[in-house]
Amino acid sequence: xxxxxxxxxxxxxxxxxxxxxxxxxxxxxxxxxxxxxxxxxxxxxxxxxxxxxxxxxxxxxxxxxxxxxxxxxxxxxxxxxxxxxxxxxxxxxxxxxxxxxxxxxxxxxxxxxxxxxxxxxxxxxxxxxxxxxxxxxxxxxxxxxxxxxxxxxxxxxxxxxxxxxxxxxxxxxxxxxxxxxxxxxxxxxxxxxxxxxxxxxxxxxxxxxxxxxxxxxxxxxxxxxxxxxxxxxxxxxxxxxxxxxxxxxxxxxxxxxxxxxxxxxxxxxxxxxxxxxxxxxxxxxxxxxxxx
Amino acid sequence: xxxxxxxxxxxxxxxxxxxxxxxxxxxxxxxxxxxxxxxxxxxxxxxxxxxxxxxxxxxxxxxxxxxxxxxxxxxxxxxxxxxxxxxxxxxxxxxxxxxxxxxxxxxxxxxxxxxxxxxxxxxxxxxxxxxxxxxxxxxxxxxxxxxxxxxxxxxxxxxxxxxxxxxxxxxxxxxxxxxxxxxxxxxxxxxxxxxxxxxxxxxxxxxxxxxxxxxxxxxxxxxxxxxxxxxxxxxxxxxxxxxxxxxxxxxxxxxxxxxxxxxxxxxxxxxxxxxxxxxxxxxxxxxxxxxxxxxxxxxxxxxxxxxxxxxxxxxxxxxxxxxxxxxxxxxxxxxxxxxxxxxxxxxxxxxxxxxxxxxxxxxxxxxxxxxxxxxxxxxxxxxxxxxxxxxxxxx
Numbered sequence: 001x002x003x004x005x006x007x008x009x010x011x012x013x014x015x016x017x018x019x020x021x022x023x024x025x026x027x028x029x030x031x032x033x034x035x036x037x038x039x040x041x042x043x044x045x046x047x048x049x050x051x052x053x054x055x056x057x058x059x060x061x062x063x064x065x066x067x068x069x070x071x072x073x074x075x076x077x078x079x080x081x082x083x084x085x086x087x088x089x090x091x092x093x094x095x096x097x098x099x100x101x102x103x104x105x106x107x108x109x110x111x112x113x114x115x116x117x118x119x120x121x122x123x124x125x126x127x128x129x130x131x132x133x134x135x136x137x138x139x140x141x142x143x144x145x146x147x148x149x150x151x152x153x154x155x156x157x158x159x160x161x162x163x164x165x166x167x168x169x170x171x172x173x174x175x176x177x178x179x180x181x182x183x184x185x186x187x188x189x190x191x192x193x194x195x196x197x198x199x200x201x202x203x204x205x206x207x208x209x210x211x212x213x214x215x216x217x218x219x220x221x222x223x224x225x226x227x228x229x230x231x232x233x234x235x236x237x238x239x240x241x242x243x244x245x246x247x248x249x250x251x252x253x254x255x256x257x258x259x260x261x262x263x264x265x266x267x268x269x270x271x272x273x274x275x276x277x278x279x280x281x282x283x284x285x286x287x288x289x290x291x292x
Numbered sequence: 293x294x295x296x297x298x299x300x301x302x303x304x305x306x307x308x309x310x311x312x313x314x315x316x317x318x319x320x321x322x323x324x325x326x327x328x329x330x331x332x333x334x335x336x337x338x339x340x341x342x343x344x345x346x347x348x349x350x351x352x353x354x355x356x357x358x359x360x361x362x363x364x365x366x367x368x369x370x371x372x373x374x375x376x377x378x379x380x381x382x383x384x385x386x387x388x389x390x391x392x393x394x395x396x397x398x399x400x401x402x403x404x405x406x407x408x409x410x411x412x413x414x415x416x417x418x419x420x421x422x423x424x425x426x427x428x429x430x431x432x433x434x435x436x437x438x439x440x441x442x443x444x445x446x447x448x449x450x451x452x453x454x455x456x457x458x459x460x461x462x463x464x465x466x467x468x469x470x471x472x473x474x475x476x477x478x479x480x481x482x483x484x485x486x487x488x489x490x491x492x493x494x495x496x497x498x499x500x501x502x503x504x505x506x507x508x509x510x511x512x513x514x515x516x517x518x519x520x521x522x523x524x525x526x527x528x529x530x531x532x533x534x535x536x537x538x539x540x541x542x543x544x545x546x547x548x549x550x551x552x553x554x555x556x557x558x559x560x561x562x563x564x565x566x567x568x569x570x571x572x573x574x575x576x577x578x579x580x581x582x583x584x585x586x587x588x589x590x591x592x593x594x595x596x597x598x599x600x601x602x603x604x605x606x607x608x609x610x611x612x613x614x615x616x617x618x619x620x621x622x623x624x625x626x627x628x629x630x631x632x633x634x635x636x637x638x639x640x641x642x643x644x645x646x647x648x649x650x651x652x653x654x655x656x657x658x659x660x661x662x663x664x665x666x667x668x669x670x671x672x673x674x675x676x677x678x679x680x681x682x683x684x685x686x687x
Contacts, residue, residue: 032492032495033492034492035362035490035492037358044501045501048497048499048500048501049500049501049503050500050501050502050503050506051500051506053497053500055495055497056495057492057495058490058491058492058495058496058497059490059495059496059497059498060358060361060490060497060498060499061498061499061500062354062357062358062381062384062388062499063354063380063381063384065350066350066351066354066357066381068351069346069350069351069354069355069358070354070355070357070358070361071358072344072346072351072354072355072358073314073316073344073354073355073356073357073358073359073360073361073362073366074358074359074361074362074490075358076313076314076316076342076344076355076358076359077313077314077342077358077359077360077362077363077364078362079342080313080314080340080341080342080359080364081313081362081363081364086492087492104347104348104350104351105347105348105350105351105354107347108346108347108348108351111347112344112345112346
């Protein structure tokens with residue numbers, strides 16, 4: 001990849017970080033006329049350690065959970081200054097800062113109708129603090145606060161359905177994407193910023209450290225999440241499902257066996273069956289199966 | 293122009309006169325009348341601002357943070373639990389050196405829940421890096437908001453300002469106020485020109501991670517600015533007097549009958565009106581008593597207070613707040629102001645009064661003077677009801 005003027009080289013993300021690649025794709029798709037508001041998290045830490053920054057666009061970080069609200073203020077100020085039509089506003093954060101501690105601020109931003117694209121980089125746990133489970137951690141995942149043990153298979157509940165929660169706000173655009181499908185991701189960002197109003201994109205972003213896979217496995221692991229139906233890629237425009245990535249579904253085991261966080265499940269057909277059911281439900285719900 | 297007007301209504305009018313670009317607030321008693329009025333002004337196109345109705349105080353503070361960083365003048369108002377809920381953002385705003393102005397309609401804090409006035413809310417946020425100036429009456433509350441923007445946006449300062457006004461007593465009180473004319477406001481308060489802002493024409497990053505190699509200097513810088521601002525407050529006050537003809541001296545303290553005083557009460561906010569009445573009454577009887585009113589709680593004017601009270605023998609500090617487990621907040625500062633100094637009061641006694649809206653009456657103030665004797669007292673509460681303290685508990 002060539003050096004990007006909007007997300008420059010030299011940041012301190014781990015090798016193979018899905019979020020670093022996704023964040024770069026997002027800002028390159030959005031372009032230079034964009035202001036980025038970032039929650040606290042890995043992305044903020046590895047991209048802006050004083051006195052350095054990778055960002056070639058105006059960028060602000062305030063706190064862990066308030067990027068949606070800070071971005072609302074940025075947008076309101078741009079409207080006041082008459083600059084909103086020529087400036088995109090992106091608020092972004094990880095799954096914890098978006099779907100747990102920042103859910104209220106996000107809901108407020110959506111409900112008020114701000115012209116902002118919210119991007120959630122979903123690596124399915126609090127990675128910046130050392131792999132603690134979040135509301136978006138998948139069922140049965142082994143994390144430091146949902147450890148598998150004598151009476152536990154890991155995280156007790158399935159992922160909190162943030163895209164559906166956003167959809168319920170009646171906003172113009174909701175999509176999921178994956179760092180494993182860069183063109184699809186770029187297209188969705190471009191689509192989102194072309195629409196006025198609040199938009200939400202949730203990007204499955206692999207974390208080699210937290211998911212426990214080799215750093216050169218970011219792409220295949222990310223792809224398998226989609227290809228098994230565990231991370232369905234879809235887009236809704238004005239509440240209508242207008243796009244989905246169709247797949248020839250692979251068994252979930254193929255995905256689970258690539259990562260240490262699921263290692264404890266591999267000799268347990270009963271638990272794997274439960275996870276297969278989650279994938280099957282997604283496949284049915286979003287009609288993901290390729291015809292023929 | 294003189295108007296007989298409710299405090300909150302007057303605050304909304306003066307905020308309108310400062311032409312903020314973005315206002316954001318979440319309703320909480322007794323702040324509500326201020327933001328209702330502002331919403332109405334925006335709805336009626338009398339004020340060209342973006343009014344952002346948020347889902348919480350945390351977001352209200354975050355919205356004005358974002359808007360201020362984008363280079364426009366901003367305003368928010370809150371109270372009590374609302375201030376506590378936005379506390380994290382309050383500290384953040386100061387650390388980012390954003391000139392946000394906020395009204396705190398002072399109110400007691402939970403539990404028990406209580407909507408009435410004291411000053412525990414703002415005082416609990418004294419370490420946040422905000423200026424805190426306390427109004428005695430609504431003329432001051434109005435004028436101090438103009439001072440607040442001038443101070444906050446001063447290139448030498450670039451720090452947020454909290455204008456504190458006692459809930460209900462001031463916010464809902466009717467007074468005749470000399471409302472500043474727009475023309476004079478424009479003269480005193482030029483449009484806000486940010487030093488830095490989020491602008492695609494000149495991209496910068498704000499709110500970076502500062503590791504141990506860099507963090508401490510940012511806090512030191514704020515502390516230095518606070519210290520230096522003692523002088524800026526005087527300068528701004530002088531200019532205010534030139535334009536509006538009201539003289540707030542150094543904007544740090546007000547001395548009331550303390551030249552030859554033997555007993556002085558130190559207090560803050562609207563209670564000072566009551567204290568002045570008692571002082572007048574006592575003076576008429578030949579008693580040498582006075583009042584030192586603190587206007588600027590942050591920065592705390594130690595040197596100024598030393599000068600004012602170094603020859604007074606007995607000082608009573610009247611706090612409308614309490615630091616549970618320690619001396620009362622203003623009392624701590626007062627004792628610090630004289631510690632190790634050549635001169636100073638022999639007695640600095642501390643009294644807590646008026647919590648949760650309990651009236652501080654003329655008699656309460658008399659009681660403070662009565663209890664101010666040669667024996668220093670601390671942790672002393674005024675107007676407690678002994679019958680409520682007798683409750684017995686089960687085994």
